[in-house]
Amino acid sequence: MPITVATLDQLVDQCVAFFSARFPTKDIGSESWLGKQARAIAMSLLSIQKAQADADADASPSTRSSRDALEGFAYLFGLPSNSATAPYGSNVAVPATGGAGNCTGTKGTSFADGLLLLGPDGVTQFKLSGTVVIPGSPPGSGSIAGVFVAVTGGLAGNLPSGTSLTWISPPAGADAAVVLTTGLTGGEDDESDADLLERLLARLQQVPKGGAEIDYRFWCEDASAIVDRAYVYPVRGGLGTVHAVITQAGASTGSTTTRKPSAGVQTAVQASLDVLRPVTVEEATVLLPALASTGHTVRVRVVPSASKYAFDWDDTPTSYTASSWAAGPPATLRITPESTSLQAAVTAGLLPRIQIEITGGPVVPVPCRVTAYASAGSYATLTLEDPLPTGFLGGASSVTNGNKITASGPIAYQLGTAVLTFVDSLGPSRAQFENKTTSTWEDTLGIGRIIGVVMTEVDVDTGVRLCQNTVASGVTINGGTGDVQGSQDLLGSPELLFATYVVVQQ
Numbered sequence: 062m063p064i065t066v067a068t069l070d071q072l073v074d075q076c077v078a079f080f081s082a083r084f085p086t087k088d089i090g091s092e093s094w095l096g097k098q099a100r101a102i103a104m105s106l107l108s109i110q111k112a113q114a115d116a117d118a119d120a121s122p123s124t125r126s127s128r129d130a131l132e133g134f135a136y137l138f139g140l141p142s143n144s145a146t147a148p149y150g151s152n153v154a155v156p157a158t159g160g161a162g163n164c165t166g167t168k169g170t171s172f173a174d175g176l177l178l179l180g181p182d183g184v185t186q187f188k189l190s191g192t193v194v195i196p197g198s199p200p201g202s203g204s205i206a207g208v209f210v211a212v213t214g215g216l217a218g219n220l221p222s223g224t225s226l227t228w229i230s231p232p233a234g235a236d237a238a239v240v241l242t243t244g245l246t247g248g249e250d251d252e253s254d255a256d257l258l259e260r261l262l263a264r265l266q267q268v269p270k271g272g273a274e275i276d277y278r279f280w281c282e283d284a285s286a287i288v289d290r291a292y293v294y295p296v297r298g299g300l301g302t303v304h305a306v307i308t309q310a311g312a313s314t315g316s317t318t319t320r321k322p323s324a325g326v327q328t329a330v331q332a333s334l335d336v337l338r339p340v341t342v343e344e345a346t347v348l349l350p351a352l353a354s355t356g357h358t359v360r361v362r363v364v365p366s367a368s369k370y371a372f373d374w375d376d377t378p379t380s381y382t383a384s385s386w387a388a389g390p391p392a393t394l395r396i397t398p399e400s401t402s403l404q405a406a407v408t409a410g411l412l413p414r415i416q417i418e419i420t421g422g423p424v425v426p427v428p429c430r431v432t433a434y435a436s437a438g439s440y441a442t443l444t445l446e447d448p449l450p451t452g453f454l455g456g457a458s459s460v461t462n463g464n465k466i467t468a469s470g471p472i473a474y475q476l477g478t479a480v481l482t483f484v485d486s487l488g489p490s491r492a493q494f495e496n497k498t499t500s501t502w503e504d505t506l507g508i509g510r511i512i513g514v515v516m517t518e519v520d521v522d523t524g525v526r527l528c529q530n531t532v533a534s535g536v537t538i539n540g541g542t543g544d545v546q547g548s549q550d551l552l553g554s555p556e557l558l559f560a561t562y563v564v565v566q567q
Contacts, residue, residue, distance in 0.1 A: 063535045064117045066110045072103035103262035122261050131257050140264050141283035151257045154214025157248030162241045163204040167234035168197035178226040183334055186212040187226055211248055218248035222456040246311045246319045272339040274499050281305050284333035292488050295497055301343035306350050306489045313424050318559035321349055350489045350557035356540045358562045361515055364534030370527055372470035372567040373413035375402040386460040397440045405435040414469035418562050422455035425477035425563050428454050428469035467566050472527045476515050476565040483514045489555035490547030506545040506558055508536050
C-alpha cells in the first residue's frame with residue numbers, strides 16, 4: 062500500500078499543536094518565534110516524507126514509478142532496447158523510412174546523398190538517400206525519382222503521399238520542394254513510461270524459460286528494431302516446431318499494407334532465432350504475414366449525437382459517382398446523378414463537404430469542400446476548394462470515372478481514422494490456433510468491435526461522444542454484415558487483414 066504523505070498544512074497544524082501544548086502561555090502565531098519554528102519543522106518533515114514516498118513508489122515497477130526507476134529495472138532484468146548504444150532499457154525514437162518523390166529542377170541538377178529537407182511542421186528533418194541527377198543537359202526542366210528517410214526520429218516523420226518537403230539548402234537549379242509519391246512509415250516516438258512499464262511487467266510475469274512461447278516473441282522482437290510485434294504459433298509445422306510471424310509498424314495503403322517487413326528483415330530475425338532456439342526444437346521458422354490480393358472495404362453508417370456533428374448534406378436518397386474530373390485549379394468534378402440537398406447547401410453558402418473513394422487514393426477519404434454547383438439535368442458539375450486539402454488525392458493522379466461520392470461532415474474523417482487504426486492493429490490469423498497459444502491477439506474484423514470503436518470516439522475539445530448510434534445493419538465489410546477472419550494458411554503463412562477503404566457515412 063502506498064505511503065501516505067501529509068500535506069504541508071496538516072504538518073504545520075500538528076507542529077503548532079505540539080508547541081501550543083508544550084508552551085501554553087507562549088505566542089504561537091505565524092510571526093512568533095515558536096510559530097516560525099513550527100513551520101520550519103513542518104517543511105523538514107514534508108521533505109522527509111516526500112523522499113520516503115518516492116522510495117516507496119520506486120521500490121517495485123508500477124504506475125507510480127519514476128522514469129529513472131523504470132530504466133533501472135529495465136536494465137536490471139535485461140529488457141531489450143532498440144538502441145544501438147544501450148542494449149537494455151527503453152526503446153528510443155525510430156526515424157521513418159520508405160519515402161519516395163521526384164526531385165525536380167533544371168536538367169543536369171545533382172542532388173547529393175544526405176541532402177536535408179524540412180517537413181510541413183518546420184521542425185522534422187528528412188534526407189535524400191543516395192545521390193541522384195536529373196537526366197539531360199540544360200536548359201529545360203526535368204525530374205528524377207529519389208528515396209527519402211527521416212533524420213528526426215518519431216511519429217512526426219510518418220507522412221502520407223502528397224506531402225510537400227522543402228529543401229533546406231537546395232542545389233543550384235533545383236526546385237524548392239519535393240512532393241512525396243510514396244509516404245514514409247515506421248517512425249516511432251521514444252517509448253512512453255506506460256509502454257515501458259507494460260514491457261517490463263510482461264518480462265517479469267513471463268520470465269525467459271529457455272524456449273517457451275514468450276521467449277520466441279522476445280527473441281524475434283529483439284533481433285531487429287524494425288520488428289514491431291512477433292506472433293508465435295507452437296507446433297504449427299508439427300510436433301517439435303515453432304513458427305513466428307513478424308510484423309512492423311505500418312498501415313493499410315488500399316492495395317496492401319506496409320506492416321509486412323522485408324525479406325531482409327525476415328532473414329536477419331531467422332539468423333538470430335537459429336542461434337537462440339533450443340537444440341531440441343526441430344524447426345523454428347520466421348514467417349512474414351500473408352497478404353491477400355485485395356483488402357477489405359469497411360462502411361459505417363452513423364447517427365451523430367448532436368446537430369453540430371451532422372453531415373453537411375443528405376446523400377441517403379441515392380448513390381453518387383464521379384463521371385469526369387478536371388484538376389484545375391480550381392478542380393472541377395462531375396457528379397451523377399444530381400443532388401438537390403448538395404445544391405441547396407452550396408447555394409446557402411455552407412461550403413458542404415464531400416468524400417470520394419479515389420482509386421489508389423487515401424484509405425480514409427479526405428473531406429473536400431464544394432464551392433460552386435452547376436446543374437445540368439442528369440448530372441452536376443462541382444467546383445472544389447482551391448487548393449485541394451493535403452492528401453485528398455493521395456497517391457492517385459486524379460479522380461476516375463465511377464469513384465463513389467458520399468457526404469462528409471465534422472466527424473467522418475475522425476471516425477474513419479479510428480476504425481482504420483483498429484484494422485491496422487490486428488494480428489495475423491489465429492484460426493485453429495485459439496487454444497494452442499498462451500498469448501492472445503485480435504485477428505478478426507468484427508462488426509461489434511467496429512461499432513465499439515466509433516461509439517467510444519469523443520470530441521477532443523468537450524469529451525462528448527460523437528455518435529448517438531450506428532444505423533441498423535449499418536456496418537458492412539465488403540458489402541456483408543458478417544465478421545471477417547483471416548485465412549489460417551494463405552500462401553504458406555497466416556493472413557494479415559488490411560483495408561482498401563474505410564468510409565463513414567450517414
